[in-house]
Amino acid sequence: MEQWTLNTLEYHQVVELVKHRASSEPGREWLDGLVPSDDPEEVKRRLQAVAEGMDVLRLKGEVPLSGIRDIRTALKRAELGGMLDEADCLDVASTVSAGRKVKSLMKRIAEEQASLPLLRDLVGGIESLDKLEQALTEAIDENGTVRDQASPELHAIRRQLDRVRRDIQETLQRMIRDPRIVKMLQEPIITQRQDRYCLPVKQEYRASFGGIVHDQSSSGATLFIEPQSVVLLNNRLRELELAERKEVEKVLARLTSLVSDETEPLRENLRRLAELDAVMAKARFGSDFNGVCPDVSDRMELRLKKARHPLIPRDRVVPIDVEMGTRWRAIIITGPNTGGKTVTLKTIGLFALMTQSGIPIPADEGSMLPVYSGVLADIGDEQSIEQNLSTFSGHMKNIIRIIERLDERSLVMFDELGAGTDPTEGAALAIAILEHAIARGSSVVATTHYSELKEFAHTHPQAVNASVEFDEETLRPTYRLLVGVPGRSNAFAIASRLGLSTDIINAAKSRISADEQRLEEMIASLGEERRLAEEERRNMEQLRREAERWHEELEKKRLSWEEEKEKMREKARQEARAIVQKARREAEEVLKELREWARQKPQDLKEHQLTEAKKRLEEAIPSWEKNRANARATAADTNISVGDEVRVLTVNQKGTVVEALPGDEFQVQIGVLKMKVHRDRLEKLKQPKKRTEPKGSTSIHRTGPSVRPELDLRGMMVDEAIPEIDRYLDQAILSGYKQVHLIHGKGTGALRAGVQEFLRRHRAVKSYRLGAHGEGGSGVTVVELR
Incomplete structure (x- = not known):
């Protein structure tokens, strides 16, 4: 781009706005060299990088780039064999730390939140120099002073320095507290001149005070004298200070050598950090000005x-x-x-x-x-x-x-x-x-x-x-x-x-010519039409916003209604579960009583006892189950007649219709039991078959069993066999069996073990054993029922 165009369009003023948002001098220097590119791919890359930077600001708020320092001069001096000072080392450590923090930040942004391919690639190229950073920060504190722990020798020297300074202070403090000496002092204070501890002595006491004069006040009335009693201590202090400086230089030389070994990675890190800082400065500019990457x-x-x-x-x-x-x-x-x-x-x-x-x-x-x-x-x-x-x-x-x-x-x-x-x-x-x-x-x-x-x-x-x-x-x-x-x-x-x-x-x-007048009139007409169209557009925009507001409110109400409906459904499901559990417990109690009656004295079971049990079963059925049963009965062929095989819904058992009774009731035989059931409680299972059943007393009496005395389980898995055994044992009890055979085969023995484990816990099983020689041996389990 031509420079005169950039000046005319005030491009550099905008770049200055961006530079103010950079975190470091290298980042600002990078922006100083920023010029428009005429390469479409480069432009797309620049815009994408800044768009990713705006995503990072949106997700994390800020990027830790303030620690970047311009360390190029220090790196050059280290390469040439010069020695870095404390500030240089601290700047290198700060720059390495900035790179580490940025890498850590990018790792915390999940791919699902933002892919950030360009920024991840830029930051991924920053080399981790953790050992160098650790060495620098362990040797130099945040104030730019070499730490005592930087070397054992330095630690020992500084301990001696502290002891000598303390001795000097104590000696001088005793002197300024001595009444004989205080009258000779201009002020009772300790001061330093030419790195030596002195006392301010009045001019007239020069001869009587003694010591080395290092300075005097501008008026000449005060002499700054090093008392003879601390001369040796001051000399020792100066020797230790020189030793300290020499040891500090050794530490800095060691650190300089470490930096010199990593100059190329440090330069590359600085380049990448400066570019990242420039990208984030653009992103901040975009956020501050509500801008977009077009x-x-x-x-x-x-x-x-x-x-x-x-x-x-x-x-x-x-x-x-x-x-x-x-x-x-x-x-x-x-x-x-x-x-x-x-x-x-x-x-x-x-x-x-x-x-x-x-x-x-x-x-x-x-x-x-x-x-x-x-x-x-x-x-x-x-x-x-x-x-x-x-x-x-x-x-x-x-x-x-x-x-x-x-x-x-x-x-x-x-x-x-x-x-x-x-x-x-x-x-x-x-x-x-x-x-x-x-x-x-x-x-x-x-x-x-x-x-x-x-x-x-x-x-x-x-x-x-x-x-x-x-x-x-x-x-x-x-x-x-x-x-x-x-x-x-x-x-x-x-x-x-x-x-x-x-x-x-x-x-x-x-x-004005006629043509010019017509042009002006045309322009005026177009302007008026444009004004009217613009006004109409504003009205339509207002209506659209109003419609969107209404749509938003309706959507909120719809979502609220859906949420309320779901709550009601969940409440209904919970209530239904409670009712079903109660009904199941009641039905199990009734069936338990029926089994007990059938086991003890089935011939003495009275009609009123059966009627009472039947009533309790009907009361245990949830209302929606009754409606469902009615619907099934209506949907099925309700033309039930004697001999039909049916399911008694109240006990979920199969039976045969043996007699039609007044009032849409039928007498149904289930195993050894006979019971009167209303048409609504019956579900027809298959075509009626001709069968003659005697009409007799209303008391329940034993008939031939409709269940075989053995159950073949061969080929089943244990999970498939258990429900079959449970149903079979109920039917066997109702049929009056005292002993049944479960055929499971020999095989691996897994089915036999699962069957016997289930029988051990079953309420209706009195005992069980493997079959004898003529009963099938270990391939059969013989069950004694209660």
Whole structure:
């Protein structure tokens, strides 16, 4: 990009805003060298990196980069054999620590939260230098002082230094507390001169006090004397200080050697950290200005949504919408002075430069820009007194320079094209320049006052008129860009509002040609239609927002209703489970009693006992089960007759109808039991078969068993066999068996073990054993029932 274009579009001011958000000097230096790129892939990479940086800010709030220091000079000195001082070592440790913290932060961001491929690759190349960092931080504290623990020798020397300083202090303290000596002192304090501990002695006591004079006050009234009693101690202190400095230098030499061994990794780490700092500075700029990383168009399409110039205060900037490249390649902006034409021009050009530098633009999502080969701008008054150039000459000098450089991927911007010369010639020249730029395939944005350029934009297939809105009521611009509507000069309206005579205004209008009057009328008509359309759009937008609000409220209510419905379902499920469990317990008790009656004296079981048990079973059935039973009975063939095989729903047992009774009741035989059951409690299982059953007493009596005395379990798994055994034992008891055989085969013995384990815990089993020689041996278990 040309430097004069960057200056014209105030690109460097925006970069300064970004630099203020960098955390380190290397990061700011990286941004100093930032220039727009004309490589589409590089631009996409820059924007993606910054978009990832904005994701990191959203997820983590901040990135720990403040510890980065510019250590390049220190690394160079270490390479050349020089010695680093404490501050240099501390800067190296701080930079290594910053790299470690950044790597740790990136590891804490899960791939599911944000993939961050570019930033992970950038940070992944930072080499971990934990041993170097540890060595530096163990030797030097955060204040830049070599620690006592840096070497055993240094620790010993400093212990001696502390002891000698304490002895000097104690000696001098005793002296200033001595009344004989205090009268000789100007003040009872201990001071230092030339790194020696002294006392301030009055001039007249010089001879009587004794010692070495190291300094005197400006008036000469006070002498700073080192008492003879501490001379040897001061000498010892100085020797230890020199030894301490020598040992500190040894420590620093050792640390310098460690740094020298890692200069290349340190340089690479610093480069990556500086680049990361620059990326995060751009990301912070984007967050602070509500910016976005625009899409990059491969077809030279520009679309800005609610674009806001970053150098205009936020409470004053007016967003603009611009599209170019799809239907037209040139936009001709007209309108009054100070109406915002030049700001629009600069916004478009500046956003192109920011995009190609990877800086987020203050605009809404969905904005898109192409990658221009060059952004070429002629904006402002380029008059040069030194070169004796007029305004027109200054503009033409720039235009010639632009024409020499433009191509099919250029963005060209002309401010007040053709101004500064004869209007007729200026308009003709402006049209010729625009036609040339459009013919070369360049994207063009131009501002003008010439009506001829409005006509050109109206008739050219690749150009469109635009204007900055002007409020005739307040005589103030609104700074809103209206694409598709040419601007009016508004000279007559302004003059009329300001009080110019109507006669003069009419006389002026009469001097305008009919074609120009029709053009102005057309522009006024278009402006009014645009105003009405804009008002209608605002109304529709309000209605849309209202509809969205209603939709949101309805959706909330729907979700609340779904949640309430689910709660009700869960409550119903819990209540149903409780009822079913209660019904199951009651049914088990009834069946237990029936089994006990059948086992003890089935022939003595009375009808009233059966009726009572039947009633208890019916009461145990949950209401929805009764309804379900009724529905099944209705759905099935309800034409039940004697001999039909049915299921008695109240006890979930199969039986045979032996007699039809009045009131839709039937007598059903289940094993050795007979019971009266209503039609609603029966489910027909198969076609009736002819069978004759005697009609007799209502007492229950034994008939031939309908269950075989053995159960074949061969081929089953233990989990499959257990439920079958449980059902079979119930039926065997109801059939009056005292002993049954369970055939499980020999095999691996697993089925036999599972069966016998179940029998051991079964309530109806009295005992069990393996079959005898004639009963099947170990392939059969013989069960004695209670």
